[in-house]
Structure formats: structure tokens, C-alpha cells
Amino acid sequence: MKDLDFEAMRKKMVEEQLIPRGISEKRVLESFNKVPRHEFVPKELWQSAYNDYPLPIGGGQTISQPYMVALMTESLKLKGDERILEVGTGSGYQAAILAKLAKEVYSIERFQDLADTAKKALDSLGYKNVKIKVGDGTLGWEEFAPYDGIIVTAGAPGIPESLVNQLKDNGRLVIPIGGSGFGQVMTIVEKTGHAIRTSEICGCMFVPLIGKEGWDR
Numbered sequence: 001m002k003d004l005d006f007e008a009m010r011k012k013m014v015e016e017q018l019i020p021r022g023i024s025e026k027r028v029l030e031s032f033n034k035v036p037r038h039e040f041v042p043k044e045l046w047q048s049a050y051n052d053y054p055l056p057i058g059g060g061q062t063i064s065q066p067y068m069v070a071l072m073t074e075s076l077k078l079k080g081d082e083r084i085l086e087v088g089t090g091s092g093y094q095a096a097i098l099a100k101l102a103k104e105v106y107s108i109e110r111f112q113d114l115a116d117t118a119k120k121a122l123d124s125l126g127y128k129n130v131k132i133k134v135g136d137g138t139l140g141w142e143e144f145a146p147y148d149g150i151i152v153t154a155g156a157p158g159i160p161e162s163l164v165n166q167l168k169d170n171g172r173l174v175i176p177i178g179g180s181g182f183g184q185v186m187t188i189v190e191k192t193g194h195a196i197r198t199s200e201i202c203g204c205m206f207v208p209l210i211g212k213e214g215w216d217r
Ligand code: SAM
Pocket: 061, 062, 063, 064, 087, 088, 089, 090, 091, 092, 093, 094, 095, 108, 109, 110, 111, 114, 135, 136, 137, 138, 153, 154, 206, 207, 208, 209, 210, 211, 212, 214
């Protein structure tokens, strides 16, 4: 494989995929310029690691398109002192981006092998504020709740009640809702007291969220 200039590839990704589509928060753009996305995909995909689409990471799962990761991240409006829960660790890339922008990141993955590979990548890159566990993320991670923000990186049939319960007052949950394919809608849930307000930001396509408060299969 010819030498790849990953720094230049990251810069191009930010300038051609994120900024023109409206991602504008300086800290978010900086994190995309810094986090080595190629370290979260198999080596044979390094050449396309910064391209404008999702990539396979094994077991039928994917690392999401960079723009989707950026949009969901920016929607959380992070300042730096937050505790965040991610459901669907996958490759660990989204967790690495969040680790740069928030204080603590807790991430749940249903497949052991994906969780192991993600942990290895995050550890080798020195991320110390990410904890990963294997389990059903639709039930959240009660031990460290409540969370300032929750990000779900798989498509759900509806808003999981356990996740809303584990959200802080004024917290935000970002989650793709809807059936398989392009029928999904990226949704932001804002919690105020016992009330929730939802807003839809765009259509999207994610692998299914499978679990007790997700899809059966
Ligand atoms: N955030 C990931 C990244 O940065 O690579 C992308 C995640 S991929 C689109 C969705 C992931 O959600 C898959 O790895 C899948 O196994 C996982 N998943 C699906 N249902 C889940 C559940 N109930 N709990 C935890 N993980 C789940």
C-alpha cells in the first residue's frame, strides 16, 4: 500500500464533507481533524477510511459516515464537562470523538468481539476517559446514570424509556428512529423535568438497535 497522508485526508474530510453541510462548532471540527479514523477500521480499508460513507467493521456492522457522526455529536452541544452514554460502540470511533469533547464516555456494545477491538484501539491511542461494556444498551448503563447526553448509533423502533430515565434534567438524547432502510429519522429528545420534547433533524440509515427496548432481531 502506498504511503497515505492521514492528516491531509482528515483535513479534506472536514473541509469537503463536514463544513459544507453545516457542521460549524469549532471543537467538533477540531476533534475530526485529530482523531485517526483509520485506526478504527481494518487495515485493508485505510485508503477509504476518510471517505464520505459508512464502512464495514465485521459482523454485519458498520462505522458510520463521518458526517453522521459529526451531526450527532454537534447535536449534543458539548462544552467539555459532560458525562455521555453511547449505545452501539461499534468500532469505537464515535466514542473517541466524544472523549475529546466531553469529560466521561460510557459506551455499550452488544457484540463482545467488536467491544474488544474498539477497546484495544481506544487504549492504544491513549483515551483514558472511555469505559466500554458488553450488553443491551437499550436498557442504558444504570451504574453511571444520569447522563448529560445519550447518543444511540443504531436505528430504534421508538424512544427507549430506560434511556430517557437515565437522562439528566435538560439532557439531550440523539437517536435514529424508524424501520430499516431510509425510513429512519434522526431525532433529538430534550428532557425537562418529566416532559420530553422531540425534534427531527434528517433522514438516515443505521443498522438496527436490537434489544429489550429495541427491535427483536
Ligand atoms: N458508533 C459506532 C462507531 O463509531 O463505529 C457505529 C456503530 S454501528 C452503526 C451500530 C452498533 O450498534 C453495532 O456495533 C451494533 O452491534 C450495536 N448495537 C445494536 N443494538 C445494540 C444494543 N441493544 N446494545 C448495544 N449495542 C447495540
